[in-house]
Amino acid sequence: MSRRIRLGMVGGGEGSFIGAAHRVAARLDDEYELVAAALSSDAARAQSSGAKLHLAPQRCYENYAAMAQAEGARSDGIDVVAIVTPNHLHVPVARAFLEQGIHVICDKPLGISVAEVEDLRRQVQSSGLMLMVTHTYSAYPMVRHARALVQQGAIGDVRVVQVEYAQDWLSEPLELTGQKQAAWRSNPALAGPAGALGDIGTHAFHLAEFVTGLRTEAVCAGLSTFVPGRTLDDDVQVMLRFQGGARGMLWASQVAVGNSNRLQLRVYGSQGGLHFDHAKQDQLLFSKLGAAEQTIYRGSTAANSSAAAATRLPCGHPEGYFEAFANLYREFAASWRQYQLGSSQTGNYPDIADGCRGVAFIDSTLKSSASGGHWVAL
Ligand SMILES: NC(=O)c1ccc[n+]([C@@H]2O[C@H](COP(=O)([O-])OP(=O)(O)OC[C@H]3O[C@@H](n4cnc5c(N)ncnc54)[C@H](O)[C@@H]3O)[C@@H](O)[C@H]2O)c1
Incomplete structure (x- = not known):
């Protein structure tokens, strides 16, 4: 049973x-x-x-x-x-x-x-x-839709990737007030060697690779610490070189005033373009070369089967962060049940390889920035 x-x-x-x-x-x-x-x-x-x-x-x-x-x-x-x-x-x-x-x-x-x-x-x-890393944003229905479109060749060969994760909650030295989340995130002994880069840059990096299906080969980066007295970075800007020649830019900031959790991904290929905005996570903008831009809605008939599999409520009823998180938990549960039956298949969730890649991204980005902006392989 x-x-x-x-x-x-x-x-x-x-x-x-x-x-x-x-x-x-x-x-x-x-x-x-x-x-x-x-x-x-x-x-x-x-x-x-x-x-x-x-x-x-x-x-x-x-x-x-x-x-x-x-x-x-x-x-x-x-x-x-x-x-x-x-x-x-x-x-x-x-x-x-x-x-x-x-x-x-x-x-x-x-x-x-x-x-x-x-x-x-x-x-x-x-x-x-099994080990899963909770890169939550990869489990939004319209992110799954975007990934499937790229896989199907709907935007042609990927040329340009722009990803950004902008927050503003560390615009002032919140860590000095005793705010718990800010305190450990600003302490290298607890957070590791990266600030905004590790905290939200890794989410942006995972999202870019997840949707495009491309691996980053090298990075050229500049880290900044704008708030005086802070030890770790609070803003990072990275150029990315992907396998196959695509180019990208990644920006992660915790001092971008006016942004709470503004995660956006734009991907441009030889035949089309995609734009996912976490602030409008029920929508995906899709442009086909020479045609008018379309807005595809979660839960609508225009959403593909990858999006539908990650959707619980009909179009118009809000879904969001908890549901995306739950998609990962559900996918991990399905793999666990397979595991009990003797299968070693991994599921659709970010796994140990993704986790190691995120840490390799941090490491290469830190090295690039420390070198004054040289390209560093991942
Ligand atoms: N997936 C996401 O979108 C997402 C979002 C926020 C945070 N995170 C990650 O989640 C982790 C926690 O972040 P948070 O914002 O919830 O931090 P938090 O400070 O709110 O919570 C950390 C918790 O860990 C506990 N803790 C500390 N040392 C412990 C120990 N030795 N044994 C048992 N418990 C201990 C603390 O008491 C606290 O309950 C971080 O790694 C962070 O990067 C991920």
Whole structure:
């Protein structure tokens, strides 16, 4: 008889941000049940946070190492752990759970150095377990539509890619006020060597490669830190060279006043162009050379089967961030069920290779910027 997947969570306690989105995503399609967690680095907060989520007290752990050991030893232990801590913990936590035979869902960036994520890749491969990285934006229906159009040749050969992720919440030194999310993101010991680059640049990078199906061969970058006293970058501008000759530009900024979460992707090919704007995520603009621009709506008859598979509500009823997150969780669940039947097929979700690529992108971009803007291979 089929059953819900037993989910555990590390991070995501009271006052945190993305853990709650993971929990909503896990519930949306009735595939998962949260049964255990180490929700905070503070033991009392871990317990109180667990109580609010109605977890059994004995399965609210003081730290992730104890949780991995105990859950690995239970006959009804968790099947999958979701890691929603600051970046420096992603790899150590993932490793602890993989060692116990537990699959991993990890937020981005996958880690803070190429060496540690490559070690993790080897562990994932030798264990045969599954690892998903939650690049949420790749799961929006109209992003899936765009990817399918490129795959079908609807815009011809890709020539130009423009991607940007602009925010403004770090326009002032918010990290000095004690704001938790800003504090760890501005601390290299917790965030890793990249600021805006790692936090949102990796999302933009993944989106560009996901939709075009092209791999970036080299980057030429300039990082800036505009807010005085800040250690990490708050703005990054990158030129991209793709395989096959396509060229691109990526801009990620957390000091772009007037932008909350403005993620946009434009792709131009020899026969057409595409424009996805996260602020209008129900729509995709599609232009065919010589014809008028079309607006394709999610949930409409014009949406293709890739978009339809990622859609829950009819056209006109708003869907958004939680649903995109849930698409990833649903796809991971489908793979987990296949895995139980002995299949090692990976699903449509970002996996260990995507996670390692994001960290390689950070590394090459940092090297390029430090060199004064030389091209650096990925
Ligand atoms: N996929 C996305 O779109 C998206 C969006 C936002 C954040 N993120 C990523 O999610 C992660 C968390 O970001 P956030 O904004 O939610 O941060 P946050 O500061 O709001 O939450 C971090 C949580 O981790 C907990 N934590 C810290 N150390 C811990 C430990 N040793 N053991 C257990 N828990 C511990 C904290 O107590 C807190 O509950 C980051 O890696 C970030 O890059 C991804």
